[in-house]
Amino acid sequence: MLKLRNLSYETVVGLLAAASVILLVAPTLVILVMSFTGDFLLRFPPRSWSVRWYIELFENSPQIAASAWISLQVALISTLASTTLGTLAALAVAGRRSAWAVALDSLFMSPMVFPAMSLGLALLLLLSLLGMRPALWSLAVGHTVIVTPFVIRMVSAAVQQLNPVLLDCSASLGASRIFTFFNVTLPLIRPGLLGGAVIAFLSSIDHVPVSLMLSDPRVETLPVNLWILLDSNLDVRVASVSGIIVAITLVVILVLDRRMLGHVPR
Amino acid sequence: MRAGGAVSGYLSAAPLALLFTVAYLVPVVILVIISLSASTSGFNFTLVHYVAALTNGFNLGILFDTLVLGLQVSFATMLAAYPIGLLFMRCGPRGRAIIVFLILLPMLTNTVVRTFAWMIILGREGVINISLMSIGWIEEPLRMLYTRTGLIVALVQIFLPLMALPINASLARINDNLVKAAEGLGASRFYVFRTVILPLSLPGAIAGFLLTFAGSSTAFVSQTLVGGGRQIFMPLLIYQQAIGVQKWNAAAALSIVFAISILVIVFAMNRYSRKYLRGMDA
Known part of the structure; x- marks a missing residue:
């Protein structure tokens, strides 16, 4: 009786897990297949196959290319800023229980739950109060605030695993704080730092609300541009852009050093 | 130092x-x-903008509906994440690496792209409708895109990684001997899940729940594209008020009301769960 019930447990869990995994993976596969459609409509499965939408993308889509370039710049700047400032901040607050540390940590983590559309509006109001128009730098600043929590989380986890004895050793052997930082601390927290940077970069590339609020025809990011294309008419070029993004993502994950994903339990 | x-x-x-x-x-x-x-x-x-935000039935309905959407998606995502976690728990290092890869792939794929995929899957001539019609289960295409259910399914997929990773982490931390001891004493697998595995993995589930709630109730792209024009949620309302009709003050009040609602719910759940978990330790 018990054996039978355990067997049914295995079956139920197995089937549900299979369903969840299919749910997880299906959209990516659909995108890859769809990007090779030869049709003018988004029909699945496509009636004809071709790479015409990729060609269309490379030859006749200056706007998409321009927005991709904007996104890349914003992502690079905000990744660099959030990783540098976030790492320094995490070193100060990680693992501390004092009221100050907790308050700072909550402040730095709060953009994760503060609605991004509200933050976007707040930034827009600040800009208009200062009499400025949205520009690349204001997007980059907004994105830095949005992606910093990921860096803080990853680096804090790495800092908390740091053995403080190593820092004491370095200090007692006469190393300066700066020498210790670059030669002891930094190498040890590198996996967390790199993981945080990768997630920050991808989150910036992914982000819409703040970019939309601060967008201007001159500074329109790629996802905002895609959102507009999808919201107005289902443009098939989105499929080929998506195909490229999925391919890049796949390469990124496969190239990622295993140690970099050290936060993942295995 | x-x-x-x-x-x-x-x-x-x-x-x-x-x-x-x-x-x-x-x-x-x-x-x-x-x-x-x-x-x-x-x-x-x-205070007129706050009065308008909180007494106008239209605005209030949208606020309530947005928060309900967040809760619905979070519960559904939790249900979808546990089977993956249980599978993860029993896998060896190799199997776990594969599962982590399958979770990371969609997580690192652009949200607009994934939303677009759901438009293709749920659409009139989409994957589901074409397959169901070809095997003769339905005659007419089902309306799935631009419906609440379609939106929930898409959001569950989009937030599943954020739920699955912390749940996996806390399931992996469970001492295997506890499970073996319970089974050795004759408990069925279902019973072990309910009394040992579930309570011990709650910290991860709660962390995932909070992230999913905050994320899905503010998921502007999926809400507008999969939800369609007839379902309006707070992020779109704020955007329309600010950019569409240039009512900055009203948009600001709505933003504050929305932000406070989200923060209060996240804070309360966090507080309550900590209390609950502390009670369990004792």
Whole structure:
């Protein structure tokens, strides 16, 4: 009786897990297949196959290319800023229980739950109060605030695993704080730092609300541009852009050093 | 060393604190001031925008509906994540690496792209409709895109990684001997799940739940594209008020009300769960 019930447990869990995994993976596969459609409509499965939408993308889509370039710049700047400032901040607050540390940590983590559309509006109001128009730098600043929590989380986890004895050793052997930082601390927290940077970069590339609020025809990011294309008419070029993004993502994950994903339990 | 001077220890957090002051705290304070002002030209104190946000049935309905959507998606995502976690728990290192890859792939894929995939899957001539019609289960295409159910399914997929990773982490931390002991004493697998595995993995599930709630109730792209024009949620309402009709003060008040609702719910759930988990330890 018990054996039978355990067997049914295995079956139920197995089937549900299979369903969840299919749910997880299906959209990516659909995108890859769809990007090779030869049709003018988004029909699945496509009636004809071709790479015409990729060609269309490379030859006749200056706007998409321009927005991709904007996104890349914003992502690079905000990744660099959030990783540098976030790492320094995490070193100060990680693992501390004092009221100050907790308050700072909550402040730095709060953009994760503060609605991004509200933050976007707040930034827009600040800009208009200062009499400025949205520009690349204001997007980059907004994105830095949005992606910093990921860096803080990853680096804090790495800092908390740091053995403080190593820092004491370095200090007692006469190393300066700066020498210790670059030669002891930094190498040890590198996996967390790199993981945080990768997630920050991808989150910036992914982000819409703040970019939309601060967008201007001159500074329109790629996802905002895609959102507009999808919201107005289902443009098939989105499929080929998506195909490229999925391919890049796949390469990124496969190239990622295993140690970099050290936060993942295995 | 780090326990050194009270102030000097925090020095390295100063640059980020400065950035957050200028680009986060100050803008939010401005947002609050604008929401309390009658118009954008000069400051004339008024609560009229809050009264409108909280008494207008239309606005209030949207706020409520957005929060309900967040809760629905979070529960559904939790249900979808546990089977993956249970599978993860029993896998060896190789199987676990594969599962992590399958979770990371969609997580690292652009949200607009994934939303677009759901438009293709749920559409009139989409994957589901074409397959069901070809095997003869349905005659007419089902309406799935631009419906609530379609939106929930898409959001579950989009937030599944954020739920699955912390649940996997806390399931992997469970001492295998506890499970073996329960089974050795004759408990069925279902019973072991309910009394041992579920309670011990709750911290991960709660962390995932909070992230999913905050994420799905503010998921502007999926809400507008998969939800369609007839379902309006708070992020779109704020956007329309601010950019569409240029009612900055009203948009600011709605932003504040929305942000406070989300923060209060997340804070309350966090507080309650900590209390609950502490009670369990004792």
